[in-house]
Amino acid sequence: MPRPVVAIIGRPNVGKSTLVNRLCRSREAIVHDQPGVTRDRTYQDGFWGDREFKVVDTGGLVFDDESEFLPEIREQAKLALSEASVALVIVDGQHGITAADEEIASWLRGYKCEVLVTVNKCESPEQGLAMAAEFWKLGLGEPYPISAIHGAGTGELLDRVIALLPPKQLEEEGNEPIQLAIVGRPNVGKSSLLNAICGENRAIVSSIRGTTRDTIDTLIKREGKTWKLIDTAGIRRRRSVSYGPEFFGINRSFKAIQRSDVCLLVIDALDGVTEQDQRLAGRIEQEGKACVLVVNKWDAVEKDTYTMSSMEKELRSKLYFLDWAEMLFVSASTGQRVQSVFSLASLAVEQNQRRVSTSVVNEVLTEALSWRSPPTTRGGRQGRLYYGTQVSIKPPAFSLFVNEPKLFGDTYRRYIERQLREGLGFEGTPLKLFWRGKQQRSAERDLARQKDNLSF
Numbered sequence: 001m002p003r004p005v006v007a008i009i010g011r012p013n014v015g016k017s018t019l020v021n022r023l024c025r026s027r028e029a030i031v032h033d034q035p036g037v038t039r040d041r042t043y044q045d046g047f048w049g050d051r052e053f054k055v056v057d058t059g060g061l062v063f064d065d066e067s068e069f070l071p072e073i074r075e076q077a078k079l080a081l082s083e084a085s086v087a088l089v090i091v092d093g094q095h096g097i098t099a100a101d102e103e104i105a106s107w108l109r110g111y112k113c114e115v116l117v118t119v120n121k122c123e124s125p126e127q128g129l130a131m132a133a134e135f136w137k138l139g140l141g142e143p144y145p146i147s148a149i150h151g152a153g154t155g156e157l158l159d160r161v162i163a164l165l166p167p168k169q170l171e172e173e174g175n176e177p178i179q180l181a182i183v184g185r186p187n188v189g190k191s192s193l194l195n196a197i198c199g200e201n202r203a204i205v206s207s208i209r210g211t212t213r214d215t216i217d218t219l220i221k222r223e224g225k226t227w228k229l230i231d232t233a234g235i236r237r238r239r240s241v242s243y244g245p246e247f248f249g250i251n252r253s254f255k256a257i258q259r260s261d262v263c264l265l266v267i268d269a270l271d272g273v274t275e276q277d278q279r280l281a282g283r284i285e286q287e288g289k290a291c292v293l294v295v296n297k298w299d300a301v302e303k304d305t306y307t308m309s310s311m312e313k314e315l316r317s318k319l320y321f322l323d324w325a326e327m328l329f330v331s332a333s334t335g336q337r338v339q340s341v342f343s344l345a346s347l348a349v350e351q352n353q354r355r356v357s358t359s360v361v362n363e364v365l366t367e368a369l370s371w372r373s374p375p376t377t378r379g380g381r382q383g384r385l386y387y388g389t390q391v392s393i394k395p396p397a398f399s400l401f402v403n404e405p406k407l408f409g410d411t412y413r414r415y416i417e418r419q420l421r422e423g424l425g426f427e428g429t430p431l432k433l434f435w436r437g438k439q440q441r442s443a444e445r446d447l448a449r450q451k452d453n454l455s456f
Contacts, residue, residue, distance in 0.1 A: 004165045005054045006046065007080040009108070010090035011100040012060025015120040019090060019148035020044060020057040023158070043218075048158040051165060056080045063103050084113045086164050088157075089138075093119040093131035093145060097138065105138040114164040117143040118157060128153060177219060177226040178349055181256045183284070184266035185276045189296040192332035193266060194218065194231045197341070222342040230256045257283060261352070262290040262345045262428075265322075269297045269311070269329070273318035281322050288395035290348035290429045291325040292341060299331035324421065326428055348428025354396060356424055358389045361398065364423035368416060374402075375412055383407035385416075386438060397432035405435040 006023075008016045024044040046055040058080050059073035081087055089108065091101050108115055117140045122128030128145030135143035144160065146153035182190045198218055218229040257263060263284050267277055284291050295315065301307065312327055319325075326344045330337045365388050374383030384403040391399050398420065402408060417433055420426070 003045075003052050003054050004085040005056055005080070005083050006161060007056050007058065007077075007084035007087045007113070008090060009058055009061065009077060009081070009087050009104065011098070011104060012062065014060075014090045014092045015148045016060070016090050017057055019088070019118070019120065019146070019154075020055055022148050022151055022154055023055050048162050051162045051168065053085075053162075053165060056084065061104055061107075062100070063107070081108075081111045081113060084111075085166055086114045086116065086161050087111070088116050088118045088161070089140065090118050090120050091135055091138075091143075093122045093128070093135075096131075096134055101135075101138065105140055108140070115140050116157070116160060116164075117141065119143045119145045120148050122153065123147050123150065125152070177228040178262065178345075179228045179230060179260045180345055181230040181232060181260035181263045181289075182266060183232050183257060183263050183280060184268075185274065185280070188266045188268040188271075189332045190266050191231055193264070193294065193296060193330070193338065194229060196332045196335050196338045197229065222339070223346050225346065227342070227345075230260060232256045254283070257287055257289060260289055262292065262349050264292050264294045264341060264345070265325075267293060267295045267315065269295045269301050273315055278318065281319050285321055285430050288352075288430055288432065290345070290352035290395075291322060292344045292348055292428065293319065293322065293325050293327040294341060295327065295329045296332055298329040298336060299334050324427065324430065344428065351426050352395055352429035353393050354426070355393060356390050356396075358387075360424070361388050361390060361420075364420055365400075365416070367423070368419035371419075372412075372415060375407065375409060377407065381407060383412070391434070392432075395430045395432055396426055397434065399434045399436050401436050401438040403437065403439075405437050408435060 008020055010016050024046045042057045044055050044057070046053050058077040061074060061077055063074070087108065089101075089104060091097070117135050117138055119128070119132040119135055122131050122145035125145075128147075132143040132145040144153060144157045146157055148154070182194055184190050198220060218231075220227055220229065265277070265281060265284060267273060281291075293315070295311070301311075308329055311329075315327065316323060326348070328337060328340055328344060330341070332338060365385060369385060374385060376382040381404075385408075386401045386403075388398050388400040391397050400416070413433065413435070417431055420431065420433075
């Protein structure tokens with residue numbers, strides 16, 4: 001069964017994200033002394049005693065202002081409350097009750113979930129009791145004094161939270177979800193793509209750069225598998241980013257690439273490949289991640305019979321180091337081909353985790369050598385490739401044993417990698433080749449031992 005949800009609600013700058021990090025024992029929620037840092041609803045795993053639950057952080061609620069993002073933040077909070085078993089309304093004990101707190105309390109009465117008033121910034125027990133007493137006036141029941149930054153009072157709060165959660169049921173056993181990171185530079189349509197995939201407004205979409213700051217995790221089922229979709233902040237050059245929420249958001253985006261199983265690199269069909277797209281592609285290859293190239297805004301391109309093939313050729317010429325990644329042309333705004341990302345991503349993940357037996361690897365290498373011999377130096381020394389074997393996965397890595405690695409230049413190394421791909425597949429994933437020096441007799445003994453003992 002899905003874990004119950006605990007929603008964190010409140011006006012701006014009352015310490016919601018600080019409390020989320022405290023409850024989840026993490027530093028994932030961005031904390032910054034500035035209103036409006038959190039915009040989308042973001043989920044983390046929490047636990048207390050023998051209970052596990054999801055904690056959903058939301059943006060600061062403002063009802064008398066229709067400025068950019070504020071209506072969308074309210075909509076995200078409504079979605080969080082609609083799925084929550086318990087809502088924690090965070091208020092500032094040092095400021096006392098405000099008109100905004102009263103408005104939020106009135107608004108919450110329309111929802112069925114249990115509501116707990118959480119009085120933050122009560123740094124001592126004596127202060128806390130006095131500060132919390134005022135918040136009985138909200139009419140939402142007993143207020144709980146806490147200090148999110150120091151942890152005071154959070155144990156008592158969590159005891160009450162788990163008492164209000166639905167009865168514990170046996171959870172469905174299953175494999176870990178496939179982690180799919182949606183990455184790209186600002187304004188290429190990452191959040192729109194996430195919303196199109198999920199069929200709901202999971203993330204706020206705006207033409208303003210930097211709208212998404214947190215990494216947003218969403219669990220869905222597609223292709224018979226469970227996926228964790230990770231929407232990330234648009235990644236710009238570091239010198240274009242000032243220290244603050246965007247800086248932290250970009251760092252989380254790089255971490256999202258690291259923890260992902262597969263990346264969707266989103267390219268703007270109208271802008272084509274930029275230098276920043278190339279940098280991102282390089283990071284994905286460097287991390288050894290499976291990848292699908294998603295060309296978004298295809299509906300805005302004037303097309304004829306040859307447009308797709310000519311554009312793919314142009315894009316691949318600038319992303320030549322990801323020539324192994326499948327390319328998909330989509331429109332997040334119309335939904336065109338959006339659901340196809342899962343079949344391609346699923347294949348890429350399988351290939352990223354695939355093993356091949358030593359005998360099959362060497363059949364491919366033997367054929368490659370018959371077509372093109374290793375190079376010979378001016379002094380008459382020729383490279384000799386004795387055998388190869390797969391040594392790891394995620395990404396697939398191969399050790400190639402040769403007489404002397406420096407005799408094999410970049411051109412021949414690329415040729416061998418290309419032959420391994422053509423012979424073994426591995427679509428959608430980078431390959432790592434390690435060229436190891438070894439004496440011929442020792443290499444022959446090792447190969448015989450591999451054939452006798454090694455089975456995948």
